[in-house]
Amino acid sequence: MRANTALMFERASGYVFVLMWPLMGLGLVAIAMTEGGRFTTHALLVSLVCFLFVPGIVLTGAAATHYLYKQSREPFTYVFDNDGIRAVGVTYEYAHKWPAIFQVKRRAGFLMFFFAPACAHCIPLRTIPDLELQTSLIAMAAAHGADTRGT
Structure with a gap:
């Protein structure tokens, strides 16, 4: 919510x-x-x-x-690699290649990877407590062309 x-x-x-x-x-x-x-x-x-x-x-x-x-209730894991972002669950896999990620922001306790206006992979910052890991994910998105000024 x-x-x-x-x-x-x-x-x-x-x-x-x-x-x-x-x-x-x-x-x-x-x-x-x-x-x-x-x-x-x-x-x-x-x-x-x-x-x-x-x-x-x-x-x-x-x-x-x-x-x-x-x-929506089954556990899933985000995977970040050179191809893009994947949400991998028990019965599904949802992916966006890096060219689709145009912006990254930290907002409302989330690290948001935008793939369309007002549509993003919203990862709670509490699940990524390591600031260095957050920075490396943002750097990975920036290296593939995403706007990271909102981070």
């Missing part, structure tokens, strides 16, 4: 999407208060939906992925 939330803010459209809902909720509250100061149950429910929409989407997406897709 934390990685998904961090990735939402990688594009300007993410800010618009995330901020639009609470602003609509505030607008509804303001309209209800200016029209006689009565706040109806209907207005309260709609404003609550506006405030809780984005967190609800993040939670629903995480829960659906976790409970509906068995592969």
